[in-house]
Amino acid sequence: MNRKVFEFQSKPGILSSCAVGGRLEKEGPLGSYFDITETDTTFGMESWEKAETKMVEICSTLALEKAKAAADEIDLVFAGDLMNQCTASSFAFRQTQIPYIGLYGACSTFALSLGLAAMSLETGFAKRTMAVASSHFCSAERQYRFPIEYGNQRTPTSQNTVTGVGAVILGEQQGERIAVTEFLPGRIHDYKIKDVNNMGAAMAPAALYTLKRYFSFSDKKPEDFDLIVTGDLGMEGKNILIELGASHGLILGENYNDCGVMIYDLENQDVHAGGSGCGCSASVFSGYLMDQLRCGNLNDILLVGTGALLSPTTALQKESIPGIAHLVRIQRVK
Amino acid sequence: MNRKVFEFQSKPGILSSCAVGGRLEKEGPLGSYFDITETDTTFGMESWEKAETKMVEICSTLALEKAKAAADEIDLVFAGDLMNQCTASSFAFRQTQIPYIGLYGACSTFALSLGLAAMSLETGFAKRTMAVASSHFCSAERQYRFPIEYGNQRTPTSQNTVTGVGAVILGEQQGERIAVTEFLPGRIHDYKIKDVNNMGAAMAPAALYTLKRYFSFSDKKPEDFDLIVTGDLGMEGKNILIELGASHGLILGENYNDCGVMIYDLENQDVHAGGSGCGCSASVFSGYLMDQLRCGNLNDILLVGTGALLSPTTALQKESIPGIAHLVRIQRVK
Secondary structure, three states: OOOOOEEOOOOOEEEEEEEEEOHHHHHOOOHHHOOEEOOOOOOOOOOHHHHHHHHHHHHHHHHHHHOOOOHHHOOEEEEEOOOHHHHHHHHHHOOOOOOEEEEOOHHHHHHHHHHHHHHHHHOOOOOEEEEEEEEOHHHHHHHHOOOHHHOOOOOOOOOEEOOEEEEEEEEOOOOOEEEEEEEEOOOEEOOOOOOOOOHHHHHHHHHHHHHHHHHHHOOOOHHHOOEEEEOOOHHHHHHHHHHHHHHOOOOOOOOEEEHHHHOOOOOOOOOOOOEEOHHHHHHHHHHHHHHHHHOOOOOEEEEEEEEEOOOHHHHHOOOOOOEEEEEEEEEEEO | OOOOOEEOOOOOEEEEEEEEEOHHHHHOOOHHHOOEEOOOOOOOOOOHHHHHHHHHHHHHHHHHHHOOOOHHHOOEEEEEOOOHHHHHHHHHHOOOOOOEEEEOOHHHHHHHHHHHHHHHHHOOOOOEEEEEEEEOHHHHHHHHOOOHHHOOOOOOOOOEEOOEEEEEEEEOOOOOEEEEEEEEOOOEEOOOOOOOOOHHHHHHHHHHHHHHHHHHHOOOOHHHOOEEEEOOOHHHHHHHHHHHHHHOOOOOOOOEEEHHHHOOOOOOOOOOOOEEOHHHHHHHHHHHHHHHHHHOOOOEEEEEEEEEOOOHHHHHOOOOOOEEEEEEEEEEEO
16 A cells, blocks of 8 residues: 655755745735745746746745855755746756756645655755745746736636745754655545636645545644645635535644635735645745744644646646645654 | 765665557567557547557556556656646546656656656655656647648658657565666756757757766766666767767767667658657667666666757747756666
């Protein structure tokens, strides 16, 4: 039985984190936790795709500075995004000498990169690694839906792709620290949802089953954590997960939230069901959540990155939308 | 300095391998080493994209059978392809219960998946893992170039995307075995090549620098290996690598070859500079090379997966083509 939770004996520490965002993210409730926000969504570049690459460069550079690390001290970077062929990430790291592992986990990519970056440290060969994920509203709209200029109307269950990047540097660390202690890679679940404007519904079952697997191996209960936070189910998916969970005996209480719900003011910002995209959980984790972990408001959390593994081609070919959810546990350890 | 070669103390064994191919691959010089070939490029499906997913399902299922392993005995699968959002892989594994790690390394994906699958075994948490990569000529043409129906003329330096899949099962193994013993993740190198019909030229510098880094850490010399084999430089890129190597003091002799050159009869098959695509090195390794390793004709080889990290969008935006090359060493060990 493939029932393993990867428990990291070395408990790799998060040496630094950095979050970069756009205008909507700055105006949201977590705006002050971003390291850098920019109201010009082009970030001074000539296309949105290049803007996203620029954001990844800015974010990873600042994460390195905060960790007082040079790029050539990083043994591996794990990175990914939503662009075709993941070019936001690969084009950002072509300027560096950092060995590069490209990931595709749709919006679950940040949790996946965090888990794998910790795993590579656990082997002892890597001493410092970086985990990064990004998305950009405009590049994602062009990629998955319609060009912005078209002024497409969005449905109530649709989510707003976060213009954001999160990057963390992980490494061997002694003493009290914020550490990645567990990693449970997700399986793919397909609940036959076909509505490309309802990603929350497509991803919620994957989050449910990953959490169920986790608690089936663990002696912990959901209420033992300061926070269980899914990546980007949005309000629709969050409510589905709470309901689905209850019907499966997994009671998610006050300590459950979703990065896609947290990042925006759903009442007053025009974002429909909330935020989505690789950059959603990446920037909420690297900004707000890391701040709360550092200051001790949170000490033990589960981050459940959620991804919808569709493409425009699979949607056109009338395929349903498989979901995946990767779980990482982040704890204050001594 | 990020100068690490990952040396696997556990020397994980390759328990089984399987290669699936199309008509051209069957007719090529390595045709008899494929486990399954199909002259119908749709593999009975209604689209080429679904055909590629079907091939991945067939290949991974047979690899499991050959390893006498059930899907739920596999702790992790590392998989990737060339499709937007890597759907050939993710749609294939939605039928299984195997925890899934999606990779994007362009045509270098197979070496990357092999290296990471071995790394996850080295931590001791995973006991059996799978590494898979795929490509399909028709889905790649539609994805990157023109629909087949258009009858686009190809340039002499262009390569033919292999319709093929390779899958291997890795695991703890004692005694004499074919093992993955080293992994050197590649950096991204951009030589400012902009010709999307000359991937060999775009990828050759990455292969050069990965090999140079490897030999700078190793006490081995190129001639100490039975074979050094790049993924899919094709004849053009192979010759560039030999020339570039010579000018950098890296002499690649008779024991150097390229999967893209080996898989087709370049004189008599209409494939221009040779084969390319994730499925090229994946199927050549999982079929022919594993056969040669098993029977003892090869005992110590370096597989250097090569990838061109472009997308149709980056090409349209006049970007150059970054390359990457990941190296794995496969050895008979006792």
